[in-house]
Amino acid sequence: MTNMLTNPSRLRKSRARIETRFKWFGRIAIGISLTFLFVMVGSIVLKGKSALVSSDVAIIVDLNADAVDPNDIHATRFDALMKKSLREMFSEVSSRKDKKKLYGLLSVDMGFELRDQILQNPKLLGQPQKLWFTASDDVDLFLKGSVDRALSEDNRRISDMEISWIDSLSEVGDTRSHFNTKFFTNGDSREPELAGILSALMGSVLTLLVCFVISFPIAILAAIYLEEFAPKNKLSAFIEVNINNLAAVPSIVFGLLGLAVLLNVFDLPRSTPLVGGLVLSLMTLPTIIIAARAALRAVPPSIREAALGMGASPVQATFHHVAPLALPGILTGTIVGMAQALGETAPLLMIGMVAFIADVPSSIVEPAAALPVQIFLWADASERAFVEKTSAAIIVLLVFLVVMNLLAIYLRKKFEKRF
Amino acid sequence: MDSLVDIEITPQMSGKKNTIISARNVDVFYGEKQALNSITLDIPENKVTSLIGPSGCGKSTFLRSINRMNDLVDICRVEGEIKIAGQDIYAPEVDVVALRSQVGMVFQKPNPFPKSIYENVAYGPKIHGLTSGKNEMEEVVEWSLHKAGLWEEVKDRLQETGTGLSGGQQQRLCIARAIAVKPKVILMDEPCSALDPIATAIIEELIDELRKNFTIIIVTHSMQQAARVSQRTAFFHMGNLVESGATKTIFTSPNDERTQNYITGRIG
Numbered sequence: 300m301t302n303m304l305t306n307p308s309r310l311r312k313s314r315a316r317i318e319t320r321f322k323w324f325g326r327i328a329i330g331i332s333l334t335f336l337f338v339m340v341g342s343i344v345l346k347g348k349s350a351l352v353s354s355d356v357a358i359i360v361d362l363n364a365d366a367v368d369p370n371d372i373h374a375t376r377f378d379a380l381m382k383k384s385l386r387e388m389f390s391e392v393s394s395r396k397d398k399k400k401l402y403g404l405l406s407v408d409m410g411f412e413l414r415d416q417i418l419q420n421p422k423l424l425g426q427p428q429k430l431w432f433t434a435s436d437d438v439d440l441f442l443k444g445s446v447d448r449a450l451s452e453d454n455r456r457i458s459d460m461e462i463s464w465i466d467s468l469s470e471v472g473d474t475r476s477h478f479n480t481k482f483f484t485n486g487d488s489r490e491p492e493l494a495g496i497l498s499a500l501m502g503s504v505l506t507l508l509v510c511f512v513i514s515f516p517i518a519i520l521a522a523i524y525l526e527e528f529a530p531k532n533k534l535s536a537f538i539e540v541n542i543n544n545l546a547a548v549p550s551i552v553f554g555l556l557g558l559a560v561l562l563n564v565f566d567l568p569r570s571t572p573l574v575g576g577l578v579l580s581l582m583t584l585p586t587i588i589i590a591a592r593a594a595l596r597a598v599p600p601s602i603r604e605a606a607l608g609m610g611a612s613p614v615q616a617t618f619h620h621v622a623p624l625a626l627p628g629i630l631t632g633t634i635v636g637m638a639q640a641l642g643e644t645a646p647l648l649m650i651g652m653v654a655f656i657a658d659v660p661s662s663i664v665e666p667a668a669a670l671p672v673q674i675f676l677w678a679d680a681s682e683r684a685f686v687e688k689t690s691a692a693i694i695v696l697l698v699f700l701v702v703m704n705l706l707a708i709y710l711r712k713k714f715e716k717r718f
Numbered sequence: 719m720d721s722l723v724d725i726e727i728t729p730q731m732s733g734k735k736n737t738i739i740s741a742r743n744v745d746v747f748y749g750e751k752q753a754l755n756s757i758t759l760d761i762p763e764n765k766v767t768s769l770i771g772p773s774g775c776g777k778s779t780f781l782r783s784i785n786r787m788n789d790l791v792d793i794c795r796v797e798g799e800i801k802i803a804g805q806d807i808y809a810p811e812v813d814v815v816a817l818r819s820q821v822g823m824v825f826q827k828p829n830p831f832p833k834s835i836y837e838n839v840a841y842g843p844k845i846h847g848l849t850s851g852k853n854e855m856e857e858v859v860e861w862s863l864h865k866a867g868l869w870e871e872v873k874d875r876l877q878e879t880g881t882g883l884s885g886g887q888q889q890r891l892c893i894a895r896a897i898a899v900k901p902k903v904i905l906m907d908e909p910c911s912a913l914d915p916i917a918t919a920i921i922e923e924l925i926d927e928l929r930k931n932f933t934i935i936i937v938t939h940s941m942q943q944a945a946r947v948s949q950r951t952a953f954f955h956m957g958n959l960v961e962s963g964a965t966k967t968i969f970t971s972p973n974d975e976r977t978q979n980y981i982t983g984r985i986g
Contacts, residue, residue, distance in 0.1 A: 530792065601827055602829060604823075605830070605831060608787060610846060620831055
């Protein structure tokens with residue numbers, strides 16, 4: 300007896316080997332996917348984290364009454380005043396070309412920044428003041444240490460002369476770096492140091508809102524009707540096949556449809572979250588319908604029988620008992636569909652959401668960008684500093700996705716019931 | 719509301735005294751397949767009638783045609799006539815919802831709603847508009863749970879979910895849910911098959927108690943159960959009603975050989 304239980308036969312040995320081998324295959328598969336994920340997210344975070352920091356440079360600006368008239372601040376030519384102040388700080392610069400480089404230390408917005416600081420604090424007027432200004436993108440990159448001094452001057456975006464100016468400022472503590480709030484409060488810009496994600500983020504939020512408001516109710520009603528009420532015949536089978544096919548249609552086709560129908564026939568405003576949301580809801584609809592039908596099918600028939608046996612009408616049985624039980628699954632499917640829509644770029648290109656939009660949209664009929672399109676645009680931009688912006692925008696997109704998924708988990712836990 | 723069409727069902731109106739349900743030549747088809755052949759059966763009021771027979775003999779099909787649960791099966795077709803208190807329940811003007819409020823059902827597997835015990839019982843009266851106000855509803859819930867012999871066990875946890883109860887308690891909750899709308903008839907489809915003997919004994923006692931107020935039709939696979947709880951028994955075999963009569967007669971001196979064979983365990 301002991302012999303039979305303890306002595307390994309050939310069959311038992313090979314079975315044990317297969318068990319162990321399969322376990323290891325599984326572990327290796329998980330290991331490989333985790334490695335990919337880690338490498339991808341890691342490289343994006345490494346590249347993108349520097350975009351969360353931006354550099355300022357301090358400049359002494361003489362704000363006497365000759366330069367800025369206290370009674371008519373808006374008449375001042377702030378840009379010229381800034382340039383003059385820069386020339387005074389580095390008086391050795393004489394050639395026209397070098398002066399241009401000197402002005403390039405600061406962002407092109409330096410005039411506006413000066414004006415805003417004065418308007419915010421008029422007490423500054425009357426005497427020379429040391430004020431902080433946003434550094435230009437190349438200076439910013441240099442101050443963050445992204446530029447290798449050892450390289451020959453031709454291979455750098457920043458010349459020896461500019462480096463000497465920056466060094467002289469840094470030595471006396473006239474450069475500083477801080478958290479880049481502009482990235483989260485500005486819209487897109489041609490200047491990397493001024494470019495922010497807010498317009499794209501708002502565009503995505505508004506687009507998803509439109510997408511949700513349209514696709515969720517339609518998909519739920521379609522799914523409930525098909526699953527609970529529709530007779531099972533050839534027509535409903537045909538509809539089911541078509542819904543499944545719709546889920547597999549490449550998204551750019553929906554974009555073309557949006558272009559041809561929504562923009563050209565219905566004349567809706569192009570580049571807007573309204574049109575973007577409509578096009579994405581076409582894509583999201585089949586996803587939600589399929590998920591919702593699966594969730595409804597998973598509700599045990601005994602619940603339906605119980606309700607109908609009590610004399611509930613089919614609508615009462617569905618809405619009082621079946622749909623609430625299917626809700627967690629329906630919500631999960633919805634969020635998966637919305638997450639897909641969030642990451643979708645191709646259809647948005649077709650309906651003009653690829654345009655350069657600097658303003659933050661405040662309604663669904665204003666032109667807007669979207670996060671994935673913004674990433675696409677920045678990845679395509681020539682300025683070096685957009686590289687880190689691109690990665691930072693990807694981080695924002697990923698965080699958005701994670702937040703949506705957490706919401707899905709929360710809702711599922713909240714509505715989940717035992718049966 | 720207590721009517722199938724617009725008439726009140728009262729025992730006086732039924733065709734024959736004491737008969738509440740009368741089936742005449744009932745044929746049931748699932749697509750091409752005929753599941754019941756010309757069933758003619760009278761069910762007496764305030765008695766327990768058990769339907770027995772081997773698996774697939776059509777007893778559940780017959781039970782489900784009494785409250786038209788068969789309507790849910792697309793391919794199912796019922797011919798013949800089933801009258802409850804004189805009203806043909808397959809007549810076109812009959813409202814299925816009203817019918818099911820008069821003919822309650824308890825299923826094989828306990829299937830309480832995944833809601834609180836209170837909501838489970840209150841659901842029927844709520845959707846049929848039987849109570850006005852919270853107090854009246856609480857009375858109905860308490861009455862139903864008392865009748866189902868569950869009140870003492872759950873009175874302190876009415877807000878807990880019904881699916882958290884034990885199997886036997888769940889089935890009694892389902893009975894409480896069914897009687898809360900005060901139906902005339904309660905159909906029970908093998909109500910004890912998922913329960914242990916102790917829970918079964920409690921339910922059987924309950925059935926005996928309930929027949930004072932309700933007419934009960936029970937499908938069972940257990941001959942002992944049929945003998946214990948029912949006054950009338952009908953034996954089904956291969957879609958035919960072989961014989962029906964007083965339970966005692968069926969179990970002691972059946973007329974038909976097939977009945978004899980089944981109750982003695984030779985077929986089944």
